[in-house]
Structures are given as structure tokens and as C-alpha cells.
Ligand SMILES: Nc1ncnc2c1ncn2[C@@H]1O[C@H](COP(=O)(O)OP(=O)(O)OP(=O)(O)O)[C@@H](O)[C@H]1O
């Protein structure tokens with residue numbers, strides 16, 4: 001049997017952390033791109049489009065992320081599309097992230113007074129000009145804090161990718177646990193690493209929120 | 217020649233019949249004061265004139281063009297109708313200058329320097345030339361409302377709609393805004409104002425329209441109408457506000 | 459092609475999994491909100507040391523994944539001599555998790571109650587405990603009720619992970635069925651829909667409960 005020193009454990013965990021970070025970034029980029037698209041669809045006020053967005057949100061917020069991952073991973077390959085654990089994880093985390101972000105962003109856009117839309121219209125701005133010059137610059141300021149806050153949920157969500165076999169921090173944690181029989185030590189370390197990844201973001205989100213509230 | 221014409225305009229919010237057949241004819245250069253109790257439909261009337269609300273029956277024309285609430289039409293309308301709101305609706309993320317320059321640059325496609333020239337001239341007119349680079353939140357309510365007026369004027373509208381534009385102001389700030397309006401009236405700009413300032417309506421306005429229960433209940437020359445109301449409703453209303 | 463008819467013979471497996479999930483959800487919702495209420499009250503009105511302890515708890519839980527918390531409790535704690543069944547470990551992990559999130563939410567509710575309300579109660583001679591239960595809690599909870607119940611649903615959905623330590627919940631049932639009939643997509647799809655139904659049902663139940671709890675406005 002291979003002996004694992006504390007150094008070995010830590011080194012393996014830190015190596016796996018890279019994959020957690022990479023997956024988080026990919027999911028966040030994918031999720032916010034899709035959320036942007038969904039937000040645009042919703043802003044058109046077209047009744048079909050808004051309904052589509054509503055159903056999308058309902059589906060992905062109303063089912064477990066784990067189920068979405070299973071469906072992407074086992075389901076797609078069953079239907080004849082080969083997909084790696086990495087691909088399935090990104091895909092499902094993109095769905096998950098976008099479904100929450102689109103709701104968060106809608107909230108931010110809705111907090112802008114109706115008068116901003118009306119004043120723009122009275123000045124002759126069209127819909128896209130109103131979005132670009134009036135609504136988005138203000139909405140982005142409001143949305144930054146909750147969006148940063150939500151990125152923590154994305155990082156934590158990546159832990160589920162371990163279940164479909166993607167080798168990231170949690171997966172390496174369970175593997176090391178099986179090899180060392182030192183669950184307390186291993187999972188404490190895993191938790192600490194996640195905490196170090198997430199806490200700064202949580203903290204920064206709070207700072208942003210305070211700053212914004214003061215500047216209003 | 218009439219500038220704004222309303223013919224038998226009916227407006228419903230669902231089952232609520234808010235405007236019940238409005239006829240109104242406004243000529244260029246007139247200063248119209250619309251008065252009436254809360255809920256009588258004054259704001260709705262203004263918002264129908266600039267297409268913010270759609271109406272169900274009748275017709276409205278501005279400068280000969282029919283008003284509908286379709287986006288394209290509203291934007292064409294924006295070239296001839298300016299609107300000032302009770303709560304200013306300045307864009308908080310832009311400086312005063314940028315607020316005023318925005319529409320001339322992106323709607324009228326004027327060059328930056330030309331737009332800036334216009335903006336400075338308009339801010340001069342409302343007495344705020346030195347606030348060009350300030351942000352709206354740093355201004356008092358009265359100053360913000362004057363910026364809103366400058367912003368509307370920068371589009372050189374043919375008619376300016378004002379919905380209770382002094383109601384959100386502290387009493388001591390009302391005067392500065394009214395003074396700007398008075399100046400505009402002297403310059404011959406057509407003004408349609410919903411207002412509770414009876415003195416202003418009498419002294420500056422040319423005509424008063426009294427709305428009651430969604431109808432134009434009484435209208436006429438401002439001085440005669442306010443000193444000698446014919447209907448009981450207007451008598452009561454004047455008695456209540458004075 | 460998709461075949462759903464095979465799944466019918468497993469309906470009892472799905473049903474018993476569903477029941478386990480429901481049972482755990484109901485239990486941990488009650489316990490978690492109770493824990494959150496206690497912690498939020500401490501955080502808002504307690505002394506400095508206890509406030510700090512609550513903050514540490516909340517931040518630790520909110521900044522680590524649930525699955526790691528679960529593994530820590532199930533695999534890690536026995537190393538310290540605390541042996542827990544999968545079911546017990548899951549219940550503890552879910553309660554602790556919901557407790558942390560609801561602490562944060564409920565505290566926001568408590569913070570929204572004006573000082574004047576509390577002072578008025580004091581002037582009337584209410585004890586602090588009476589003030590809390592009679593004056594503060596109802597409006598505070600009313601304010602954050604939507605956020606709190608959404609969080610309960612999020613935790614319910616997150617509970618899918620407990621199948622990993624072999625709690626026989628709904629996800630466990632899905633895994634079992636697909637390992638028997640090799641129809642992964644169908645069985646996960648059906649399971650996802652069952653979860654969806656459960657979250658819609660829960661939201662409905664919470665809304666109905668909310669109307670009963672906060673009727674004092676409607677009857678006025
Ligand atoms: N968006 C809306 N939806 C439904 N009803 C509305 C809406 N806007 C206004 N109303 C109703 O239409 C009627 C007329 O409203 P309006 O705002 O035109 O009155 P007003 O004369 O401007 O009153 P105030 O002096 O209070 O501003 C009121 O009964 C009001 O409740």
C-alpha cells in the first residue's frame with residue numbers, strides 16, 4: 001500500500017483545485033452568456049419569449065442540479081451523443097447558473113424606476129438605445145454584487161461533478177479518503193480549500209452591496 | 217392652425233373608463249393649464265398625447281400627424297412633443313450635460329460638439345450652465361427639474377407637456393421652476409401643464425381646462441374662468457384649492 | 459426511442475424513494491428553520507461572543523459545498539467516535555445547511571423591524587421574550603417568508619446528494635432503476651419531473667401556509 005504523507009494529500013488536493021476553478025470559470029462564463037440571451041428575450045416583452053424563459057427557469061430551478069447532470073451525462077450518451085464528464089458538467093452547470101442569473105438580473109432591471117423607460121421613450125430613444133444607454137449601465141451597477149455572490153453557488157455546484165466522475169476537488173477528496181482512511185483530515189482540508197475559494201467572493205459581494213447602498 | 221387636436225378620445229384601463237370623450241384643440245403658442253381633482257384623468261390625458269398610453273376610441277393628432285402608441289410613432293412624436301415628469305426622471309448615471317446631450321446625439325444624430333453647444337445653451341436658459349459636469353444626485357429638486365426642462369428643450373419640441381412638475385418640490389423651490397416656465401411661455405413655446413398652481417395658471421396661462429370625471433367639464437380663458445366659474449364642480453374645486 | 463413503460467414496474471421503488479425525500483424535507487425544514495431562528499435571534503440580539511460564533515457557523519456553511527459537509531459528517535465524524543447512520547448523517551447535514559442559510563435570511567427580517575416597535579413594547583412592560591414572540595417575529599417572518607421558503611425548496615433539491623451515502627431517497631431510486639433496466643435517460647427524466655412536481659407542491663403548500671400564518675393583514 002502506498003503511504004500518503006500530509007504533503008502528498010495537500011499536493012493532490014491543490015492539484016485538483018485547479019480543475020474546480022477551471023470548471024467554475026467555464027460554467028460561469030457559459031451561464032452568464034446564456035443568461036444574457038435569456039434576459040434579452042425577456043426584455044422584448046414578447047409573450048411567447050417571456051413564457052419560454054419562465055419555463056426554462058422553472059425547469060432548472062425546480063429540479064436538482066444533480067439530476068440535470070445525470071441527464072446530461074447518462075442521458076445524452078444514451079441518446080447517441082457521446083459526452084465527457086467534463087462536457088456534461090459544464091453543460092448542466094451552464095443551465096443551472098443561467099436559470100438563477102436570469103432571475104437575479106431581472107430583479108435588478110425591475111428595481112429601475114419605470115420613469116427611466118418613459119423618459120427615454122419621450123426623448124425618442126428606441127428600445128435598443130434605451131437598453132444600451134439607460135437601462136444596462138444602471139442595471140449592471142445593481143447586479144454586480146448579487147452576481148458575484150452567486151458565483152459562490154457555482155463553485156459549490158461544481159462539487160457535484162465528482163458524482164459523474166469528473167476528477168476535481170471533491171472527487172480527489174473521496175479518492176484520498178479511500179486510500180488513506182483518514183476521512184476527518186481529508187474532508188477538513190477539502191472544506192478549507194472550498195472555503196478559501198468561496199469566502200473572498202462572498203466577502204467582496206457584501207462590500208459591493210454596501211458600497212452601492214451608500215452611493216444611492 | 218391647431219398644433220394638438222383631440223377628438224372624442226376614450227381611454228379605458230380594463231373596465232375603468234378614464235377618459236370619456238375628450239375634445240380639445242391647442243394652437244401654437246398657447247399655454248394650457250389642466251386642472252381637476254385627483255383621479256380625474258389629467259395625467260392620462262397627457263400620456264395619451266405623447267403616446268405613452270394608448271387610447272381606445274377617437275383620434276389625436278400632433279402637428280397633423282396621428283398619434284398611436286406604436287414605438288415608431290412615439291419616437292417620431294418625440295421630435296415634436298417634449299415631456300417633463302413630476303419626479304424628474306433624470307438619468308442618474310450621467311452628468312447633467314450628458315443627460316441633455318444624449319437625445320440630440322443618438323436620436324437627432326448631431327455631432328458631439330454641436331450637441332454640447334445645444335446642451336450648454338439650454339442649461340444657460342434654465343440658469344444651470346455651471347452644473348454641466350455635476351451628477352443629478354448633487355442637485356436640489358428644483359435644479360433637477362430645470363435640467364429635465366433643458367433636456368426636453370434640447371430636442372426643440374413644438375409642444376412641452378408638464379405633469380405636475382412642481383408637486384415633488386419643496387415649497388421654496390417651486391418658484392425657480394415656474395420662473396423658467398414663464399420665460400418659455402414668453403418665448404412662445406406651446407405648453408400644456410397639469411398643475412395645482414392656480415396663480416400661475418391665471419397669470420401666465422392663456423387657457424384653463426377643468427377636468428372632472430374623465431371629461432373636459434369646463435374650459436375657457438384663464439382669467440375669466442378662474443374668477444367666474446360656471447359649473448358647481450369648478451366652484452367647489454377652486455374653493456378647495458384656494 | 460424512449461421507453462417509459464418499463465418504468466411502471468418500478469413505481470413502488472420510486473414511491474418509497476419519494477417518501478424518504480419528503481420525510482427528510484419536512485423534518486429538516488422544521489428543524490432547520492428552528493435552528494436558523496435561534497441563531498438569527500442570537501446574531502441580532504445576543505452578546506458579542508455568541509454573535510461571532512453564529513457568524514463563523516453561517517460563513518463556514520455558506521462557503522462550502524453541501525456534499526463536502528455531508529461527507530465530513532458521515533465519514534469524518536466517526537473518526538472522532540461519533541458513528542451515524544446514513545439517514546442520521548443526512549438529517550444533521552441538511553438541518554445544519556438550512557440552518558445557516560435561514561439564519562442569514564431571518565436576520566434580515568429581524569433587522570427590518572424598527573427600534574420604535576421594540577421600544578414601544580418595552581414601554582408597555584413586555585419582557586424581551588414576549589416582545590420577540592408577540593411583536594417582532596410575525597412581521598419579520600412575513601417579510602422574509604418568500605425568501606425563506608425558496609431556500610427550503612433549494613435545500614430539498616440539494617438533498618439529492620444524500621443518495622451518495624446510500625440513503626434510499628428519490629435519487630437513489632433513480633440510480634437503482636437505471637442500473638436494473640439500463641434506461642438511464644428515462645429514469646432520470648421521470649425522477650427530475652418528480653422533483654419538479656415536489657417543488658411545485660412545496661411552493662403551493664408554503665403559500666397556503668403563509669396565507670394562514672399572516673392573515674392579520676387580510677382580515678383588517
Ligand atoms: N396604469 C393604470 N392602470 C389602471 N388604472 C390607472 C392607471 N393609471 C391611472 N389609472 C386610473 O385612472 C384614473 C385617472 O388617473 P390619472 O393618473 O390620469 O389621474 P390624475 O388626474 O392625473 O390624478 P392625480 O392628480 O392624482 O395625478 C384614476 O382612477 C387612476 O386610478
Ligand SMILES: [Mg+2]
Nearest residue numbers: 258259260379
Ligand atoms: Mg396625475
